[in-house]
Amino acid sequence: MRKIKKQKIYLLALLLPFILFVIGFEIGPLVAMIKNSLYADDGITFSIDQYLTIFKSKFYLQAVKNSFIIAIFSAVVSVIVAVIVAYSFTKFSQKIQNRLLMIANMTSNFEGIPLSFSYIILLGNNGLFTLLFGKIGWDLFADFNLYSWTGLILVYVYFQIPLAVMLIYPSYQGVKKQWKEASSLLGGSKFSFWLRIGIPVLLPSIVGTFSILFANAMGAYATAYALVGSNYNLLSLQIASLVASDVTLKPQLGSALGVLLASTMIGAMWFNERMMRRIRRDLR
Amino acid sequence: MSYVTIDQVTKGYDNQVVLNNISLTLKKGEFATLLGQSGCGKSTLLRSIAGLEDVDVGSILIDGIDITNLSPRQREVGMVFQSYALFPNMNVYDNIAYGLKMKKVKDINARVKKMIEMVDLIGKEASYPHQLSGGQQQRVALARALVMEPKVLLLDEPLSALDAKIRKNLQKELKRIQKELDITTIFVTHDQEEAMTMSDRIFVMNKGIVVQSGSPSEIYTTPVNTFVAKFIGNYNVCSIEVFHKLVRNSELKGKEVAIRPEVLQLVSTDEDTSDLQDNWRIEGFIKDVSMTGNVLRYEVETVESAFHVDYLHHRGKMFEQGAHVQIIVPKNECIIL
Amino acid sequence: MKSSMTFHKVIIGLLVIYLIIPLIGTLLFSIAGKWDHTILPENYTMKWYMELFQDERFYDAFKRTLFLIMMTVGLSVVIMLPTIFIISVYFSKWERLLQATAMLPYGIPPIVGAVGLIKLYSDGPIQIAGTPWILVGAYFITILPFMYQGIRNSLRTLNAVQLVDAAELLGATKFQAFRTVVFPNIISGILVSTLLSVALLFSEFAMANLLVGGRFETLQIYMADKLNSSGHLTSAIVITYYSMILLLTGTVLKLTFKKDKGPIMSNKKRILSIFKKQYRQKNTALEGEN
Numbered sequence: 001m002r003k004i005k006k007q008k009i010y011l012l013a014l015l016l017p018f019i020l021f022v023i024g025f026e027i028g029p030l031v032a033m034i035k036n037s038l039y040a041d042d043g044i045t046f047s048i049d050q051y052l053t054i055f056k057s058k059f060y061l062q063a064v065k066n067s068f069i070i071a072i073f074s075a076v077v078s079v080i081v082a083v084i085v086a087y088s089f090t091k092f093s094q095k096i097q098n099r100l101l102m103i104a105n106m107t108s109n110f111e112g113i114p115l116s117f118s119y120i121i122l123l124g125n126n127g128l129f130t131l132l133f134g135k136i137g138w139d140l141f142a143d144f145n146l147y148s149w150t151g152l153i154l155v156y157v158y159f160q161i162p163l164a165v166m167l168i169y170p171s172y173q174g175v176k177k178q179w180k181e182a183s184s185l186l187g188g189s190k191f192s193f194w195l196r197i198g199i200p201v202l203l204p205s206i207v208g209t210f211s212i213l214f215a216n217a218m219g220a221y222a223t224a225y226a227l228v229g230s231n232y233n234l235l236s237l238q239i240a241s242l243v244a245s246d247v248t249l250k251p252q253l254g255s256a257l258g259v260l261l262a263s264t265m266i267g268a269m270w271f272n273e274r275m276m277r278r279i280r281r282d283l284r
Numbered sequence: 285m286s287y288v289t290i291d292q293v294t295k296g297y298d299n300q301v302v303l304n305n306i307s308l309t310l311k312k313g314e315f316a317t318l319l320g321q322s323g324c325g326k327s328t329l330l331r332s333i334a335g336l337e338d339v340d341v342g343s344i345l346i347d348g349i350d351i352t353n354l355s356p357r358q359r360e361v362g363m364v365f366q367s368y369a370l371f372p373n374m375n376v377y378d379n380i381a382y383g384l385k386m387k388k389v390k391d392i393n394a395r396v397k398k399m400i401e402m403v404d405l406i407g408k409e410a411s412y413p414h415q416l417s418g419g420q421q422q423r424v425a426l427a428r429a430l431v432m433e434p435k436v437l438l439l440d441e442p443l444s445a446l447d448a449k450i451r452k453n454l455q456k457e458l459k460r461i462q463k464e465l466d467i468t469t470i471f472v473t474h475d476q477e478e479a480m481t482m483s484d485r486i487f488v489m490n491k492g493i494v495v496q497s498g499s500p501s502e503i504y505t506t507p508v509n510t511f512v513a514k515f516i517g518n519y520n521v522c523s524i525e526v527f528h529k530l531v532r533n534s535e536l537k538g539k540e541v542a543i544r545p546e547v548l549q550l551v552s553t554d555e556d557t558s559d560l561q562d563n564w565r566i567e568g569f570i571k572d573v574s575m576t577g578n579v580l581r582y583e584v585e586t587v588e589s590a591f592h593v594d595y596l597h598h599r600g601k602m603f604e605q606g607a608h609v610q611i612i613v614p615k616n617e618c619i620i621l
Numbered sequence: 622m623k624s625s626m627t628f629h630k631v632i633i634g635l636l637v638i639y640l641i642i643p644l645i646g647t648l649l650f651s652i653a654g655k656w657d658h659t660i661l662p663e664n665y666t667m668k669w670y671m672e673l674f675q676d677e678r679f680y681d682a683f684k685r686t687l688f689l690i691m692m693t694v695g696l697s698v699v700i701m702l703p704t705i706f707i708i709s710v711y712f713s714k715w716e717r718l719l720q721a722t723a724m725l726p727y728g729i730p731p732i733v734g735a736v737g738l739i740k741l742y743s744d745g746p747i748q749i750a751g752t753p754w755i756l757v758g759a760y761f762i763t764i765l766p767f768m769y770q771g772i773r774n775s776l777r778t779l780n781a782v783q784l785v786d787a788a789e790l791l792g793a794t795k796f797q798a799f800r801t802v803v804f805p806n807i808i809s810g811i812l813v814s815t816l817l818s819v820a821l822l823f824s825e826f827a828m829a830n831l832l833v834g835g836r837f838e839t840l841q842i843y844m845a846d847k848l849n850s851s852g853h854l855t856s857a858i859v860i861t862y863y864s865m866i867l868l869l870t871g872t873v874l875k876l877t878f879k880k881d882k883g884p885i886m887s888n889k890k891r892i893l894s895i896f897k898k899q900y901r902q903k904n905t906a907l908e909g910e911n
Contacts, residue, residue, distance in 0.1 A: 026726060033733070102874055109867075115643070117647070117858075122646045225827075240827075261730065336789075369786070
């Protein structure tokens with residue numbers, strides 16, 4: 001018995017690097033951020049001033065609100081598109097379905113700085129399409145400003161859609177063909193099938209996908225940074241400038257905003273987890 | 285002289301006793317089977333012998349050596365797993381040679397060749413496990429264990445992943461190889477039929493204890509309790525009160541009566557059976573008839589409980605469903621539990 | 622029936638166009654000479670690529686990114702493989718804790734992670750903010766969920782615990798068992814999650830920008846810095862970058878695809894699944910009898 005115990009200590013030693021990394025770069029920073037958010041600007045006095053500042057400041061509340069609206073809006077649009085598109089996917093042969101999934105997978109990697117680049121090149125002030133449309137005389141894009149709310153939405157929706165499709169598509173496999181056959185044998189119409197069986201089965205995964213997309217957009221930084229820089233008031237951009245810029249360095253306030261952002265994300269993930277459990281219970 | 289000794293072994297996982305003070309001994313060359321339902325502790329006992337599980341209390345001896353605290357590699361036991369556990373990155377030859385290479389023995393090639401011949405896999409040396417059928421994979425697993433010339437061979441439900449026909453074949457072959465090498469073998473199964481065919485001795489296990497041990501025929505004809513009776517032979521078991529009432533006689537004493545379905549006979553009610561002296565009679569009607577190939581099984585409903593009666597399926601008279609019958613119960617076949 | 626199929630075709634067509642247009646546009650722009658009043662460029666040129674490939678800064682940034690990725694992913698494999706193996710074999714009661722720890726970074730955006738890292742490492746005993754080392758640590762955590770899932774799934778499909786049991790009974794030490802039986806069988810399974818991690822780190826910007834910025838210019842930082850230079854040149858950068866990503870994810874897809882479709886592998890899988898099924902049926906049948 002003693003021999004076995006000795007061996008276990010030896011094995012525990014092998015776990016040490018992992019534990020160090022987790023403490024140093026995962027748990028440590030989280031704790032440091034939460035702790036830091038509970039100090040006044042001087043970094044010495046313990047207080048909840050930072051949170052009070054946020055809730056009193058129109059500016060930061062605006063940032064939270066903007067991020068929130070963009071996240072909700074882009075998530076809703078992407079989910080709706082994905083539900084329709086993924087359904088259309090299922091109408092094609094397996095081979096084409098795989099191809100389409102591949103396209104979704106490939107384009108889902110087109111995000112962040114390069115994606116913003118692309119949009120700036122094509123639709124920016126001196127963008128290719130902007131100039132081209134101007135010359136041709138289409139004024140469709142005359143009022144369009146990429147570096148604004150509409151521009152952000154356009155880009156966010158672009159990188160959310162492939163992800164949404166990949167997340168929702170598998171749940172259509174859960175809608176068994178036999179169910180449709182059973183439903184029609186029992187006299188149900190196509191519409192009543194989707195209303196009573198299809199949608200309820202898909203719902204947990206739709207809601208789950210929505211929360212993932214929401215979190216994805218809330219935390220997005222690179223895309224917004226490249227597209228609007230500091231011209232648009234977003235939560236992630238504010239946090240970055242508070243903790244890492246040279247001008248407005250206020251790490252404690254940045255930490256407090258970070259805690260808020262992390263809480264909404266974890267809230268969204270928790271929601272997703274619950275929905276996934278639902279789906280499992282339904283299907284088993 | 286016992287070759288394998290298991291002495292008062294106890295083991296538990298978080299407040300649940302899996303092995304409860306188990307003691308048993310095996311002779312050299314014996315083919316022993318641990319038989320029981322899943323969760324009875326048979327696999328845990330086997331893994332404890334292999335050294336893959338620690339025991340809490342007790343000791344295990346092989347050939348006079350206490351191996352309780354040795355690591356698996358020092359125990360000189362071979363094991364065959366239910367899912368084969370072949371190394372997927374190695375071909376048949378390398379799988380079988382693996383242990384010999386680890387021990388750095390000489391004449392690896394000759395020993396592996398001999399083993400391949402013994403398990404009838406000549407020509408498959410270069411095949412990888414995924415290219416083999418389940419039966420072939422299990423032969424490789426067997427050869428891999430046997431080539432080490434272990435003191436004891438442990439088999440953990442090695443045949444239960446195979447389909448019926450291959451399984452029957454491998455049973456025979458396993459038995460042949462075991463006899464040929466005269467190797468002490470412990471076999472774990474939940475299939476009573478398999479246990480009966482293969483074993484010299486059976487240990488029936490339930491809830492972490494050995495309920496009964498003995499030769500297959502002993503176990504089958506004289507079960508010690510209701511559990512064994514029901515698990516081994518599909519015995520008809522009824523309480524003594526019910527039995528007294530059914531046969532209108534209270535000659536037998538005890539708690540319960542067990543009767544094998546194949547010793548019972550059926551005759552129609554109008555037949556005169558008064559000349560049958562050493563039998564009891566129970567009246568009932570045929571509730572159901574089912575057939576499993578060569579055996580006809582009647583389910584006979586009586587006033588108090590149902591009885592199974594097995595007949596060999598031949599051209600004789602068959603009773604229809606609903607027919608009223610008498611069950612003839614030979615007195616000397618009634619086992620008191 | 623026919624008309625509804627047309628509807629689905631139109632839907633898919635629109636989606637594909639929407640997804641592809643920015644890419645096609647950027648590609649065309651990167652090889653366009655003069656292009657300001659026609660639908661397609663008037664002439665084509667490779668000079669933007671030539672310009673890019675003559676830029677020392679581009680190569681240096683590329684090298685730095687490569688260094689970070691190799692360092693992080695290498696460390697991750699070396700550390701996570703034994704960790705997950707040891708925990709699943711010897712300390713199975715900690716498996717849930719390991720899973721929670723490994724999946725947590727998935728729910729924390731890099732921007733939030735960066736806040737704490739800056740606080741922790743810009744002063745105090747370990748001042749590594751602004752050096753590549755803080756990125757190695759941060760990236761280790763970023764790819765943790767992917768590496769964890771990849772390794773754990775491969776160990777499970779392999780049934781590694783039982784293979785090690787078998788090897789030990791045949792006289793191998795634990796280390797020998799791991800090296801000869803577990804490791805060779807697991808490499809291909811890990812390859813996919815490794816490549817995914819590489820692709821993920823290739824496109825990581827937030828951490829790099831906030832923790833290190835211009836002091837260790839990675840590819841992403843270089844790109845962000847080139848934001849205001851010639852559109853043609855930036856398109857060439859984007860296309861070059863995206864081709865690398867495509868190559869990576871293409872390999873990943875091919876590998877995962879092969880697993881399901883390749884003739885050899887599919888045979889293996891089919892056999893395995895048949896046996897699993899038979900075993901399950903047999904088991905239930907027997908349980909029914911007893």
